Amino acid sequence: MRGTWGNVRGWDRLHTRRDVVVVFFIMLAGLVPRLYLLWATDSVIDSDEAIVGLMAKHILEGRPWPVFYYGQHYMGSLEAILTAGVFGLMGMSNWSLKVVPLFFSIVFIGCVYALARRFTDRLGASVAALLAALGPSALILWSTKARGGFIEMVVIGTYALILGADILRYRSLRASQYFLVGVVVGIGWWVNNQIIFYGAALACCLAILTFRRGGIGKTVELGLVGATGFLLGGWPFWYQNLTERPWFQSRELFGRASPREMLDHLGGYVTEALPIILGARRFWSNADVFPGASMMAFVLYGAALCVVTITWLNLPVSGFREAVRTKPGKRLLSGLLLALFVVGVPLIFSASRYGWLSQAPRYLLPLYSVIFVFVGVAASSLWAAGGLVPRVAGLLLAGGGLGLNLASMFANGGALPGQPFVFRDERVRPDHRELYHWLEAHDYRSIKTNYWIGYRVAFETEERITFSRFRGPQTIRIPEYEQQAPTGLEESVLVLVPQEAEYVTRGLSDLGYLFEADPVGGYVVVHHIRPIVHRGPVVPLYADSIHVSSRDDWKPALVDGDLGTRWGSGEPQHPDMEIEVSLPQPTELTGVDIDHGFWTSDYARALTIELVRPDGSSCAVLETRRNPSVEYVAGEQRFLSLTFPPVLTSAVRLIQRGEHPILDWSVAELTLFGSEPEATQEQ
Structure with missing residues (x-):
């Protein structure tokens, strides 16, 4: 039958004119929800997208091309480089910023069709591509976001699966093909390290093929060829990590979850992330798009997997066994590629440091490369099996998947993205x-x-x-x-x-x-x-007149005028840390400035500033613990600036009363202000 997994005719007639026409019209259909989303939101962007636009602007201005997304050592700059070209042609705007991801999202539809065509006939591939074109809200949303390479990586990864499927189908041991797969995966590694989902499945299946056909020697040889391609394709990633000090700053990517965390992540994957990916829910939502949507999604995709398994393994089920015509070895190895991919994605995701993002599973977008292919293969196989029941089941699979996607995108007012939260619910x-x-x-x-x-x-x-x-x-x-x-x-x-x-x-x-x-x-x-008070001149301070509760050897940094140095507590913050400045003679003070320099995260979690009078009494001019508004203004900032009416002072005491399990208390510069001869309160 034409819908059978691995059918030779489905493999060999991949580039007919009819295929091109079918893909073209499905791509046009895919433009509809994406352009609707851009129109409905007026192509509004968020700051993470703005970074890509700013990178592109800087490239056009002739600045050195960045290797990675600004501010981190992962996610390559491919999207920004391509966007710079778009800006050069169309000008700089929110709309032109969306062009590159929109283009890749349409290319993705064609890639899904091409991948499915390697496993089924034109009908099954069309179903798969249509599900990608009219996809769930998560896919459509990320098809229009310039977030540094997410949709581009999915396209690159899907193309790598196509190359791998061809090698497995024809049992090829040509070094050039292994090299090309390595180059493509390497480019993906630079663009977005989620390519590991694709690379792991490809490496396993290609290793099995080469070992079975060429033994250990051929496996090592072609493995080295593929690794060479991988290093060359990901050259910007490796160059940056090996030439910039400290070396290999991208190692932060490889943080792993603990066994307990991994189990929690797996639970979140099943109960939260997967319903979003399958279209039953939307990002950051626990509510189904309609009652029972999650159950429907699990049943629909579970049924598709069952049909695919029957077809793949040639199980003795009426209507399937007699229709399977390809050799079991070919089906098993090529099908194993997609099976390992689908199993590997949740395992790698749950083991990673990003596995907690189950309600916003952008790191699971690669699943879209394969899940629609399964539905397409299943629907086509049921249709080709003949008979009323199989064909109705096939229609229900395809129609149910499409209906779920459309509901995900358009039900209940539509899946229009909101802007990020700033403060409380605003x-x-x-x-x-x-x-x-x-x-x-x-x-x-x-x-x-x-x-x-x-x-x-x-x-x-x-x-x-x-x-x-x-x-x-x-x-x-x-x-x-x-x-x-x-x-x-x-x-x-x-x-x-x-x-x-x-x-x-x-x-x-x-x-x-x-x-x-x-x-x-x-x-x-x-x-x-x-x-409120005109500050007077800066009061000279000297290290000898400063007492600190720890790290006495660092206290000169408090008054050296260099923001590149600091006094630090040398231990995590705990109550009753102290800095006390004794003045050589009683002085009227009107202000205190604390500059944290580069150590803004080391601000005091609860700070009291006391002024000690000549008679030994003291008054608190600042207590952040009792004043959440002041804490909000002062916390996480480089600069804390306090002004008060003139107070005759013999010493200033800074007391840290908060706690932090890791961070020191740090101050780069401490400045005191005297009073003007005629300090007046401003009206």
Whole structure:
């Protein structure tokens, strides 16, 4: 029968005109949900996508080509390089940023068809490709995201499976084919290390083939050929890791889960990730798209696997056994490639450090290379078996899969992605035009804001406005932004979501600052920040007058004027760590600045600042533990700036009362401010 797994006619007639026509129209169908998603969201991007756009902009400007996605040592820059070419042709915009992933997502449909065609006839391949074209919401969403190479890696991996399937089908021992597979997997390794899902299955099956046909010697020989291709294909990855110090910084990728964590990850894979991948749920959701959707997905894909297994193993089931015409060895080895892939993906995922991401399983997108092929093979095999029941079952498999995908994408208002959360339940605004107009009208070229707002601002304004981070995430993608940004509060322009602004404005008031807060485009811009008291001159400090609770040998770094040095506690934070500065004579103070330099994560988890008067009494001018608003403003920041009315002081005491299981308490520079001869409170 034509639908049989491994049918010779299904393998050999791969490039007929009819195949090309079928694939073309299925690709056109695949454009519909993807373009709908872009239209419905006005092609809005997030900051992770903006990074790709900024990389492409920098490439066009003639800067050195980055090897990896900014701020990390994995995920290659292929997408950014290709996007630079698109920007050169179309200009820089949110729409043009989406072109490369959109293009690869359409190519993916053709790759699924080509892979399925190696295992079934045109009908089965068409079913598989149509499921990829009108895919679940997770696939469609990531088909339009410029997130550094996710969909590109899936295309590269699917193509590697096609090459491997051809080798296994024809039992080829040609070195050039093994070399090509190695090169393709190597390119995928540079683009996105999830290619390991594909590489592991290919390596196992090709090793079995070469050992059976050529023995251990041939296996070693062709293995070295493939490894050479792998190293050459992934050359940018290896070059960067071997030439940049410290060596092999990408080793962070290889963190493993503990046995207990792996079991938890496997549980999350089955109960959370798999329903999302199969279209029964959406990203970050525990709710089915309709009642019973998860059960339907498991039954549908489970039934497809059963039919494929019967066909693959030539089991004595009526309607199948007599129709299988290829040799068992060919079926077993070629089918083993896909079987190992499907089994290997959850095992590798669960053993990795990323296995906890079961509600946003972007690391499981490679499953789409194969699961639609299984449904296509099963549907075609049932149809070819003849009879009413098998054919109805085949139609139900294909129709059920397609219906599940469409429900995943369009049911209940559609699977339109939301913007990232910033503070509590408040998200990044989808439209920033009013914000950009306001900032440029006030000639503000650098702002302080959340990661998810900031990089998008930089991209959409073509870096006319840049930012430095305020609160988390603390990941630095473009260090120049931080280096060029104002360090003190008085020069800062804060762009905040409304609830966050309430917190921050209270904290600024308690730190001794006045400010203006203007609502702009769904945000609150806090600017014109100034102290309530005019600060006086900097008070000279000397290491000999400083007492610290630990690491006395490091205390000169507190007052050396070098942000590249620091005093650190030398041990994880615990209560009653202390820095005390004795003044040579009683001095009126109006402010304290703490600069954390490069060690912003080492801020005191609960900080008290006390001023000791000449009579020995003391007053606390700051207690972050009792003031969550102040803690929010000061925590995770490079700079803590405190202003207060003049206080005659003989010593300043900084007491760390919080705890952290790992991080030190660090201070790069400590600065005290005296009072003006006629300090006045600003009205």
